[in-house]
Amino acid sequence: MIIDEVKKLYAKTPAKLPAYRRIQLMITSQLESGDLKAGDPIPSENDFVNALGISRMTVNRAMRELSNEGLLKRTRGIGTFVAEEKFPGDFMSVHNIADEIKERGHSHSQKLLKLEKINKEDDHEFWDSGQIPPEMGETAFHSVIVHFDDGVPFQIEERFVNDRIAPRYLEQNFENLPPASYLNSLISVTHGIHKIDAILPNKDQHEILEIESTEPCLRIERFSYSEEELVSAACLLHPGFRIVLEGEFGK
Incomplete structure (x- = not known):
């Protein structure tokens, strides 16, 4: 105007x-x-x-x-x-982000940034910070992926995976396959724990998400279990102005 x-x-x-x-x-x-x-x-x-x-x-x-x-x-x-459209995310259940984006009629793509095996002795900072709970054991697989919604960076997914449950995790093509899809094909997640807070992105994160360093992000820490065994621990980071959380309970 x-x-x-x-x-x-x-x-x-x-x-x-x-x-x-x-x-x-x-x-x-x-x-x-x-x-x-x-x-x-x-x-x-x-x-x-x-x-x-x-x-x-x-x-x-x-x-x-x-x-x-x-x-x-x-x-x-x-x-x-x-403002950009705020895309809904359901935090009351575990979903494949690719499916969530496609359900909105949008195009999903992803880029693999890191895929490795780590151990507590050499990479103790992940265990010390609480990103990896003690029940994960002494070793884990570690992946970092950025997900795009119609070409716009929507989420950084950092995931630590139980290598006893998914021993071939490092062999997967995560340029196309979301980790959640692969893990769901191996084992049924029975319950989980969520922690949600707001943070400012660090230098790498705001560059990856293509946002200002002062733009708040929504961080979801998700611990997924199959019965009593920890399947994965994920940290999902979204630009705050691109997502709104929704859910339901007590039907």
Whole structure:
């Protein structure tokens, strides 16, 4: 939108509404019509003030509320943009991420970054940090994969696998095969433990996910078991603005 368009669009909104609601309505109408898409810039507060002759406080309220609703993304010193779609992720059950992405009608792809066998003596930091629980034993397979949704980095999957359950893990083609699919073909996961928190990505992570270093990420630590035996311990990292978690319980 340019300044003249702002004036025209604002004039089409109901005059009886407060000014901040009229600004919100003109933006949401553009979103619904498809005239505004994810990543498109929104005029600055100064642009709205100059075009419409209203106070900066009014414009700020309109933008702040749309940002809180997840429709806009505001970056200090850069500007305001239409937020990317937040893709749902189910944290109440274990799913193959490729299937989740395909169910949305999107294309899944992945890139293998690391595949190796590690041991507690040489790689003790993984055990010391708690990423690998004691019941995994003294050795494990370690893989790092980045998953893409329509070509956009969606998740970094770091996984530690019980080498007694999946002894041929290192032989698999994880450029195409998601680890969850392979493990599910070997053994049935009966239960799991989740831990969810928000973190800032490190240098490698924000470069892989193609986000700013100040962009919060959602981290899901998932421990999957078959009866009493640990199958794998996974750390799943998503850009916070690209995912929303959903689930159900107590039917």
